[in-house]
Amino acid sequence: MAIDAAIETHGLKKTYRSVRGFLRRARVDNSALAGIDLEVAPGELFGVLGPNGAGKTTTVKILTTLLIPTSGSARVLGHDVVHDVNTLRRRIGFVFGGERGLYTRLNGYDNLRYFADLYRIPPDVSRRRIPELLERLDLKGRERDRVETYSRGMKQRLHLARGLLNDPEVLFLDEPTIGLDPVGARELRVLVRGLVEAGKTVFLTTHYMFEADEICDRIAVINKGVIVAEGTPASLKQGVADVGVVEFEVEGMPDARVESLRALDGVTSVVVTDRELTQVVTMHCTRPGELVSQLSQLLEGLRFREVAVREATLEDAYVRLVTSR
Amino acid sequence: MRAALRAAEMQLKLQVINPFAYLGVAIYPLIMTVLALFLLAPSSQPGRIAYAILGGGLTGLWGTTYVDAGNGLNTERWMGTLEQLMGCPTPLSVIMLGKVATNVLLGVGAFGLSIGVAFIGFHRVLPPVDGGPFAVSFLLTIVAFFAVGMALAPIFPLARWSFTIANGAEALIYILCGFMFPTTGLPSWVQAISSLLPPTWTIRALYAATGQPVGRDYGQWWLTATLLIVVYVAIAFAFFRFAEARARVSGQLARA
Numbered sequence: 001m002a003i004d005a006a007i008e009t010h011g012l013k014k015t016y017r018s019v020r021g022f023l024r025r026a027r028v029d030n031s032a033l034a035g036i037d038l039e040v041a042p043g044e045l046f047g048v049l050g051p052n053g054a055g056k057t058t059t060v061k062i063l064t065t066l067l068i069p070t071s072g073s074a075r076v077l078g079h080d081v082v083h084d085v086n087t088l089r090r091r092i093g094f095v096f097g098g099e100r101g102l103y104t105r106l107n108g109y110d111n112l113r114y115f116a117d118l119y120r121i122p123p124d125v126s127r128r129r130i131p132e133l134l135e136r137l138d139l140k141g142r143e144r145d146r147v148e149t150y151s152r153g154m155k156q157r158l159h160l161a162r163g164l165l166n167d168p169e170v171l172f173l174d175e176p177t178i179g180l181d182p183v184g185a186r187e188l189r190v191l192v193r194g195l196v197e198a199g200k201t202v203f204l205t206t207h208y209m210f211e212a213d214e215i216c217d218r219i220a221v222i223n224k225g226v227i228v229a230e231g232t233p234a235s236l237k238q239g240v241a242d243v244g245v246v247e248f249e250v251e252g253m254p255d256a257r258v259e260s261l262r263a264l265d266g267v268t269s270v271v272v273t274d275r276e277l278t279q280v281v282t283m284h285c286t287r288p289g290e291l292v293s294q295l296s297q298l299l300e301g302l303r304f305r306e307v308a309v310r311e312a313t314l315e316d317a318y319v320r321l322v323t324s325r
Numbered sequence: 326m327r328a329a330l331r332a333a334e335m336q337l338k339l340q341v342i343n344p345f346a347y348l349g350v351a352i353y354p355l356i357m358t359v360l361a362l363f364l365l366a367p368s369s370q371p372g373r374i375a376y377a378i379l380g381g382g383l384t385g386l387w388g389t390t391y392v393d394a395g396n397g398l399n400t401e402r403w404m405g406t407l408e409q410l411m412g413c414p415t416p417l418s419v420i421m422l423g424k425v426a427t428n429v430l431l432g433v434g435a436f437g438l439s440i441g442v443a444f445i446g447f448h449r450v451l452p453p454v455d456g457g458p459f460a461v462s463f464l465l466t467i468v469a470f471f472a473v474g475m476a477l478a479p480i481f482p483l484a485r486w487s488f489t490i491a492n493g494a495e496a497l498i499y500i501l502c503g504f505m506f507p508t509t510g511l512p513s514w515v516q517a518i519s520s521l522l523p524p525t526w527t528i529r530a531l532y533a534a535t536g537q538p539v540g541r542d543y544g545q546w547w548l549t550a551t552l553l554i555v556v557y558v559a560i561a562f563a564f565f566r567f568a569e570a571r572a573r574v575s576g577q578l579a580r581a
Contacts, residue, residue, distance in 0.1 A: 016576060064412055066573060089412060089414040094412060096405075100405025101404070101408070102405075104404070106342075113331070117327050117328045118331070118414070118420065120328065120415065
């Protein structure tokens with residue numbers, strides 16, 4: 001049966017409940033998702049971009065059946081993620097970033113063979129598929145070594161091999177390049193793009209803008225549990241086409257002065273990043289030239305330098321979306 | 326079935342390279358056996374020697390089954406693999422079936438080691454045993470430990486504090502099931518609790534087969550133990566389903 005969407009969610013909400021206090025115990029609700037609506041087409045590489053705590057991992061865990069949403073619905077390959085668990089788990093794969101999630105004191109082959117059996121892959125298929133994956137992910141020759149001797153990149157490729165064991169139609173990758181060196185991260189991105197070209201649907205979360213820009217067909221920007229923008233990387237950049245970026249370095253910028261910059265007419269966002277003894281201020285505004293000419297007056301009494309004006313990038317679009325004035 | 330066997334094999338490999346496993350399988354049971362022999366063996370009563378030798382072995386069998394079953398799941402949590410296991414099409418109960426089975430087999434090894442130490446180190450042997458009932462009772466004891474281990478294991482993915490109480494619960498079973506002394510000496514209300522644990526009945530039969538004056542109602546004890554084992558296994562599978570459902574709500578799987 002052909003399906004229109006590989007992944008679809010409607011009003012997806014998740015609230016974590018915890019208990020605070022000892023004698024006076026109080027229930028505390030933390031909202032991780034506040035209503036997510038998504039639709040991912042088959043064969044698409046869909047990226048979810050957002051800061052830490054935005055709800056990216058929670059979304060992936062719901063879609064991979066590891067979490068039950070508080071309300072709303074989600075279907076993957078037409079299966080309900082709450083009720084059709086066993087059928088769905090056979091058809092999807094997931095990879096979480098980081099070094100955890102492997103039996104590091106056992107070898108790579110044992111790790112893969114174990115999960116092949118847990119995914120109920122027939123032995124004749126797994127005997128053929130495991131060497132294929134080891135070859136494809138450049139792990140051949142090291143499969144009998146303990147995983148603890150692998151580099152971070154190799155561990156991540158082993159994670160990916162595990163995620164591909166059941167030849168999933170949809171692959172979920174939660175920050176797969178986190179902690180990888182630039183070469184390892186690039187290799188992984190090439191592999192992921194290759195999977196999409198081979199017909200798989202990939203749902204990828206990341207907080208690296210360039211990664212999303214480079215490989216994703218479409219991106220959803222998520223912040224505080226809601227999607228604040230969705231579209232192709234080009235269309236998201238278009239959203240900041242009318243905006244220029246002014247950046248400068250300053251020493252000892254008081255909060256009140258930051259607020260006064262935010263209040264300026266035409267300024268859409270101001271982000272301050274600490275850099276050792278100085279701060280880097282990034283301002284998105286509609287009339288950058290005018291702003292630069294006013295800087296001496298606006299920053300009177302402060303030492304600032306390295307003033308630069310540039311065009312907005314996807315990162316700027318992202319920053320504009322997840323920060324408010 | 327293949328998944329359970331592979332889980333058993335993985336558990337064995339993980340235990341072989343885990344130094345702490347050797348504490349549970351070899352060191353602690355040996356200490357228990359040696360201490361019990363020092364305490365009980367000077368007596369001329371052969372029954373006390375049976376309690377010393379078998380008691381030491383049973384602590385090893387139970388400790389390996391229960392603590393490693395639970396600790397195994399906690400280790401999976403720390404390694405971040407518990408979430409991977411829960412995300413597989415194979416139910417966690419089936420995976421644990423294999424893991425607990427391995428731990429039981431290792432526990433049988435610990436049991437044998439205790440018997441060997443008693444013989445080699447102290448020249449003590451079990452008093453003449455009633456072969457058939459002893460063998461049946463021992464087999465049922467293994468299955469009983471397996472059933473209780475399976476029923477308690479789901480607590481570990483449910484709550485991070487579970488391992489804190491596990492040590493206390495382990496020792497409690499020594500007393501409640503009469504590992505080193507007859508449960509008939511316990512207060513009646515404690516005996517009522519003991520009677521709900523399948524190992525209580527199989528261990529009673531085990532000691533009866535070594536000539537202890539605890540009666541010879543093998544048939545009744547075995548039947549009671551078997552019924553309780555069936556109940557515990559049923560509880561285990563239901564409890565696993567509940568634990569998996571709860572973990573999907575709370576999201577505690579990934580948190581170490």
